Amino acid sequence: xxxxxxxxxxxxxxxxxxxxxxxxxxxxxxxxxxxxVHPDVTPTTPQTIAKLQRLLKAYEVLRIHAPRRHDLxxxxxxxxxGGIRTIRIxxxxxxxxxxxxxxxxxxxxxxxxxxxxxxxxxxxxxxxPDLSVSETEREAREARARAFxxxxxxxxxxxxxxxxxxxxxxxxxxxxxxxxxxWARKGAA
Numbered sequence: 048x049x050x051x052x053x054x055x056x057x058x059x060x061x062x063x064x065x066x067x068x069x070x071x072x073x074x075x076x077x078x079x080x081x082x083x084v085h086p087d088v089t090p091t092t093p094q095t096i097a098k099l100q101r102l103l104k105a106y107e108v109l110r111i112h113a114p115r116r117h118d119l120x121x122x123x124x125x126x127x128x129g130g131i132r133t134i135r136i137x138x139x140x141x142x143x144x145x146x147x148x149x150x151x152x153x154x155x156x157x158x159x160x161x162x163x164x165x166x167x168x169x170x171x172x173x174x175x176p177d178l179s180v181s182e183t184e185r186e187a188r189e190a191r192a193r194a195f196x197x198x199x200x201x202x203x204x205x206x207x208x209x210x211x212x213x214x215x216x217x218x219x220x221x222x223x224x225x226x227x228x229x230w231a232r233k234g235a236a
Contacts, residue, residue, distance in 0.1 A: 055112055061105035069116040069164055073109045077102060114164045117157075119143065126150070126169045127196065136163055 059066040062076040081102055082088060084095045117136050125132075129147035133140050134157070141157040143165050149155075151169040218226070 054108060058105035058108040061101055062109075068113070070109065070113040071116055073106070073113050077106045112162075114162055117163055117165050118168060119165050120168045120170050121145070121149075123169055123171050123192075126167075131158075134165065136160075 056066050059068070059073075062073060062080060064073065064076060081099065084099045084102070086095070086099075089095050115136075117134065119132070119134060121132075125145065126149045127147070129145045129149060132143050132145060134143055135141075136157070141160050141163065143155050143157045145155070145167070146153075149167055149169070151167065153167045155165045155167060157163050157165060221229070
């Protein structure tokens, strides 16, 4: 069951939201607004009762259809490689696809679960991000990190090239007659 987009936007507007907030923000805004029109706090008038009913109806719609937020912390190496991660959301597990080179602050949707939004936080476990450093030190660290990443990529490319070169020498470069002769010699031994 899905709600119409107009109904969802009207429910968000009842709380003064734009429509892209997750359910935790909706809940906080609902609690703040309902305190202003609750019969225990304000005198009961037809306007306050109507506003309370509108807030309750909007909250019910968004309780079902508003996206939920999940924070996922990954290392820079995981961000560079990408892949599929299994995450624990409430009482169940879900799969989320990390694109190659995912950036800090990226919002992803788990596979087959449109009600959740996964906010990616790329954190280097070896570096304390709270320490303040000078601009030159930060640039030097970034340059070292880039150099290290380039070196790792070159090493990986050379290793892959060696494997491909060996495959080429053994199977592609040799003629079919040479491969048949090699196969026949192995079978005779």
